Each structure stands twice: as C-alpha cells, then as structure tokens.
Amino acid sequence: MAAHDTKPEAAITEAAELKNRRYTVGYIRDWKTHNRATSITLKGGWLDEAGFETGTPLKVRVMPGCLVLTAQELPPAPPPEPEIMQTLRKVCKLSARKQRQVTELIEVISKPQR
Structure with a gap:
C-alpha cells in the first residue's frame, strides 16, 4: 500500500541538490546611517532553475528563523x-x-x- 507513495532515491537526491544551499548572513554599510545592516546575497544559475529569473518580483514572508521567498508573476504588459x-x-x-x-x-x- 505504501509502495505507490515512495519516490526513487535519484529523484530525492536531485531535488535535494536544488533545494539545499549554504549561505552565511553578513552585513553591508547602511548608506543613510553609516551603520551595519544585516545582509544575505543569493547568486547562481540555480535561481533561474527555481523560477527566479532576473527582474522577477519577489514576495518575502518573514517568520522567526525562516524566510520564504516566492516568485511573483509579472503583470501583463x-x-x-x-x-x-x-x-x-x-x-x-x-x-x-x-x-x-x-x-x-x-x-x-x-x-x-x-
């Protein structure tokens, strides 16, 4: 009965490669106050593969210890x-x-x- 719910290991590995990235929170200088501001920079071709192409508007949901980035559709021209x-x-x-x-x-x- 559970056999139809299982996924092959290869699919799980490929999905994990796309989803797991390691970054470190850094900082930038805030140009207005000249104080340090927390910063995260995400780069790589994997962003395109995940649907975050250049110019894509983002929705950012903030929760304790968690950020959820969601690509938003561009309004029609x-x-x-x-x-x-x-x-x-x-x-x-x-x-x-x-x-x-x-x-x-x-x-x-x-x-x-x-």
Missing part, C-alpha cells in the same frame, strides 16, 4: 499605444480625458464589423 495617438501627441497637447476619448474612438473604429 500594457497594449502598445496606437501610432495615431503618438502622432497626435506630437502635433497637439491633449488632456488625459481627450486622450481616453480618442483611444476609445480608435478601439471602436478598429473592431471588425459583423
């Missing part, structure tokens, strides 16, 4: 501004309200008609 809006902005100064109105008009016009 805003759609590109229509070329006509870029041209209008160069030619004349539009208020934010007028820009929204023009953008809405462009969206209505550009939708395929049934």
